[in-house]
Amino acid sequence: MTDVKQHKILLDESEMPTRWYNVLHDLPTPPPPPLHPGTGQPIGPEDLTPLFPMALIEQEVSTEQYVDIPDEVLDVYRLWRPSPLFRAHRLEKALGTPAKIYYKYEGVSPAGSHKPNTAVPQAYYNKQAGISKLTTETGAGQWGTSLAFACAQYDMECEVWQVRASYDQKPYRRMMIETFGGTVHPSPSELTAAGRAILAEHPDSTGSLGIAISEAVEVAAQDPTINYALGSVLNHVLLHQTIIGEEALLQLAKIGETPDLLVGCTGGGSNFGGLMFPFLREKWAGRISPEVRAVEPSACPTLTQGTYAYDFGDTAGMTPLMKMHTLGHDFVPDPIHSGGLRYHGMSPLISHLYETGEIGAVAKPQSECFAAGVLFARTEGIVPAPEPTHALAAAIEEAVRCKETGEEKVILTALCGHGHLDLPAYAAYLAGDVEDTSWEDDALQAAVAEALTKLAQLS
Numbered sequence: 001m002t003d004v005k006q007h008k009i010l011l012d013e014s015e016m017p018t019r020w021y022n023v024l025h026d027l028p029t030p031p032p033p034p035l036h037p038g039t040g041q042p043i044g045p046e047d048l049t050p051l052f053p054m055a056l057i058e059q060e061v062s063t064e065q066y067v068d069i070p071d072e073v074l075d076v077y078r079l080w081r082p083s084p085l086f087r088a089h090r091l092e093k094a095l096g097t098p099a100k101i102y103y104k105y106e107g108v109s110p111a112g113s114h115k116p117n118t119a120v121p122q123a124y125y126n127k128q129a130g131i132s133k134l135t136t137e138t139g140a141g142q143w144g145t146s147l148a149f150a151c152a153q154y155d156m157e158c159e160v161w162q163v164r165a166s167y168d169q170k171p172y173r174r175m176m177i178e179t180f181g182g183t184v185h186p187s188p189s190e191l192t193a194a195g196r197a198i199l200a201e202h203p204d205s206t207g208s209l210g211i212a213i214s215e216a217v218e219v220a221a222q223d224p225t226i227n228y229a230l231g232s233v234l235n236h237v238l239l240h241q242t243i244i245g246e247e248a249l250l251q252l253a254k255i256g257e258t259p260d261l262l263v264g265c266t267g268g269g270s271n272f273g274g275l276m277f278p279f280l281r282e283k284w285a286g287r288i289s290p291e292v293r294a295v296e297p298s299a300c301p302t303l304t305q306g307t308y309a310y311d312f313g314d315t316a317g318m319t320p321l322m323k324m325h326t327l328g329h330d331f332v333p334d335p336i337h338s339g340g341l342r343y344h345g346m347s348p349l350i351s352h353l354y355e356t357g358e359i360g361a362v363a364k365p366q367s368e369c370f371a372a373g374v375l376f377a378r379t380e381g382i383v384p385a386p387e388p389t390h391a392l393a394a395a396i397e398e399a400v401r402c403k404e405t406g407e408e409k410v411i412l413t414a415l416c417g418h419g420h421l422d423l424p425a426y427a428a429y430l431a432g433d434v435e436d437t438s439w440e441d442d443a444l445q446a447a448v449a450e451a452l453t454k455l456a457q458l459s
């Protein structure tokens with residue numbers, strides 16, 4: 001046999017990391033604290049206890065370098081972890097690039113994305129605290145599916161408010177949530193005061209993530225046996241996702257490879273932070289020196305065009321104020337196909353790293369991303385979720401640049417989910433029905449300017 005290529009770099013179950021990495025420990029300067037919207041003072045644990053268990057609140061503010069992963073969580077992780085690292089030989093060949101492209105594939109999880117990495121520990125710590133039910137919101141349904149699976153592991157109930165538009169248009173995620181034992185309501189619903197208020201005014205409301213958050217939070221805040229869970233943005237969520245980067249470091253070490261460029265897509269920043277933080281630790285320790293780049297949709301360019309300011313995490317203005325890159329909590333992005341990247345804000349940790357120049361960012365139009373996704377599917381055999389096609393587009397762009405310069409760059413990206421339930425989006429792209437919104441569009445600039453003006457009035 002000639003030319004036998006190694007596609008997969010695998011770890012044994014026994015090699016799986018047993019602790020999460022807390023980037024807060026190694027940050028040169030700490031990020032600004034979240035503020036109470038009423039007092040303008042930093043929030044304390046007591047402000048969060050109606051919604052979160054103390055173990056997660058402690059992780060949110062901890063500066064310990066590592067947090068041990070509980071055995072009961074490791075046991076569930078081992079259903080799909082360690083996840084494979086792939087070398088994209090066939091994509092490289094199609095591009096004719098001397099660059100080496102690696103992708104860490106999280107689509108092997110029960111929900112088909114990275115989100116169970118945090119859903120499982122969140123359910124676990126809530127169960128430990130005596131909580132019997134978790135509520136949450138979901139847009140396209142990735143997070144709701146992950147939390148429903150996690151609750152099933154610890155014999156807990158899971159109640160999900162799904163944005164009406166996707167509840168109607170994307171029934172498969174709802175069916176998956178129900179199969180895992182969760183309950184799904186279209187949002188706005190008659191079950192909450194927040195939902196009833198919206199329905200009274202707009203009986204045909206198609207909902208929004210902001211309204212769904214208000215409903216899930218309202219139910220959790222009123223009952224001491226019910227808590228709320230969030231799938232991105234917060235420090236403890238990014239902490240749990242660092243299992244991705246810790247595994248990838250071990251996998252690259254196995255083949256003696258050092259990355260030159262790390263690219264990942266950013267919605268709230270959790271899959272990106274999960275892959276990048278352990279590599280940043282190694283970079284700060286002087287052992288490697290990769291460039292780190294976030295990729296966001298040009299229809300929702302939070303890092304590249306947003307402002308760095310205190311803003312609410314939700315549209316309704318119920319959450320603490322977080323210092324982050326934001327387009328304004330009133331900003332409603334175009335309904336692009338990457339539902340997971342349509343968030344007005346960005347993780348405070350990722351925003352801080354961007355502000356301090358530790359990471360860079362680019363924005364990509366969705367047609368370029370779908371083109372990258374289709375090329376990836378045809379060469380590597382995995383149909384990516386629309387979100388990570390943003391990272392793939394940036395990786396491909398770099399690989400093509402390497403073709404011109406002859407550089408043998410090592411590129412690593414997170415393929416944070418598969419697109420099996422997003423096939424209608426691919427169908428739309430293949431039919432030529434995908435439109436691009438970019439920062440050059442006056443309408444986008446005007447919408448952001450208006451949302452930011454309202455934000456400025458806050459302070």
Ligand SMILES: *Cc1c(COP(=O)(O)O)cnc(C)c1O
Pocket residue numbers: 113114115142143231232233265266267268269270271272340341385387388416417418
């Ligand atoms: C939710 C989701 C995202 C966006 O969330 P991050 O916190 O930015 O990772 C991206 N990709 C997939 C597949 C998702 O499910």
